[in-house]
Amino acid sequence: MAARQITQHVCDACVIKGVDTEAVTKLTIAGYEWDLCGEHGQRFAEPLLAALGEPLSVASGQEQPAVEREPERPLGGWAQLDMDDREAADFCDYCTRIRDRRTGLEGDRVLDPYTQAAYAQYRRDVKKFEGICQAEREHLKDWAENRDLDPEATATHVEFRGWLRAEFPDKADEYGGRHKDAQLMLNLTADRNRAMSESSERWGKERERKQRDEWLRRAMRSLPKPKTxxxxxxxxxxxxxxxxxxxxxxxxxxxxxxxxxxxxxxxxxxxxxx
Missing domain, CATH: 4.10.320.10 (E3-binding domain)
Incomplete structure (x- = not known):
């Protein structure tokens, strides 16, 4: 199923502070435009209202013309065939909360959801957190609920691992080791079961051969012996x-x-x- 086209505008004022907040309004002055969140929109609107008063269209009760926004840019074609609606929403949330971890980049860079690099980093984290142990899953759920976060979101798990690594490195190593040990045990168990199955099959064939040979010997002994x-x-x-x-x-x-x-x-x- 093709992914739904999702565009998320970020508040320009929050980006300067290193925080990604969804923009809900646009400020346009003399041809310059800024995307702003609710808090910054109200903050910048107060001095303008104090200096200029309400716009004439608002004072007269007329409906203000809709502000033209840039056409929505869909997610890149490299992701269209691989993402459903839920994964697309999780991916956009991930790009809003997680930073670009590529080496060689200067400063703290925001992930661009329209690039293949962002999607590749997202898929690596999704793969990393598949099949985590039950203890880490319960710890993550409690941690997310205390912070009003979605425990099923990939970005939440990345933030939880970062917090765990900073505050409790031994616990982070324990969770990682448990996951590796569990995967190793699964591999060993699969190999053992396969070897036992092959051995059982060989033993069954050998037993059938011996039973067949014994039956033939008994049948030959029961036949009358020809006279000389x-x-x-x-x-x-x-x-x-x-x-x-x-x-x-x-x-x-x-x-x-x-x-x-x-x-x-x-x-x-x-x-x-x-």
Missing amino acids: ESELIREWAAENGFEVNKRGPIPAKVREAYQVAKRDETQERKAESK
């Missing part, structure tokens, strides 16, 4: 009146008679089959 030629000759000799010992060599004449009988039997079957 000597056993067949002794059975035939006993049925046909030849005397042959149960053990020892078989006389040659008995073997010849057995072979002749088998050959005749084979010839008779061939003749019957024709």
Whole structure:
């Protein structure tokens, strides 16, 4: 979903003091224009009212002409496809409250939400605070509620980490270490589960192979053992009146008679089959 076009004007007087405050009015004098917040607008309006009085249009009850503002500038095209309405609002809030952290820049620079550098810094902080430990999440929530801040805002988490690093560096290291340890444990657990799964699969295949081999051995043992030629000759000799010992060599004449009988039997079957 394409991002909603969001433009946020900052009070020029607050910027001089190093604070970003949303502008709600515009002061125009002799072609010069200043965006002002409610407090500075009232502050600059008082001396003008004291010196000049109310404008004639206000005194006569006429409606003042609308002040033409610069056309709204949408967020850069590099962010249009990646940001929904909620992320765009969070990003603009981030650029209002967080400073540009790029090295080599002079002074305290405000983030420009229309630049790719601002969006890249924002995404790095979003990624950094994904999957934080429960203890830090609860601490952040209490800290934000005491300051009337949104604990789900990325800028709030950045400010909380900065405050924690300045006031309680050991606690900041503990939270960071817990996050790293938790991620390490997740990686180790995933590796262990994968190794156990592969080992279990290999063991299951080996067990199936052994069971199959055992079944084949038992099936082979249950089959009747084929008789040897000597056993067949002794059975035939006993049925046909030849005397042959149960053990020892078989006389040659008995073997010849057995072979002749088998050959005749084979010839008779061939003749019957024709």
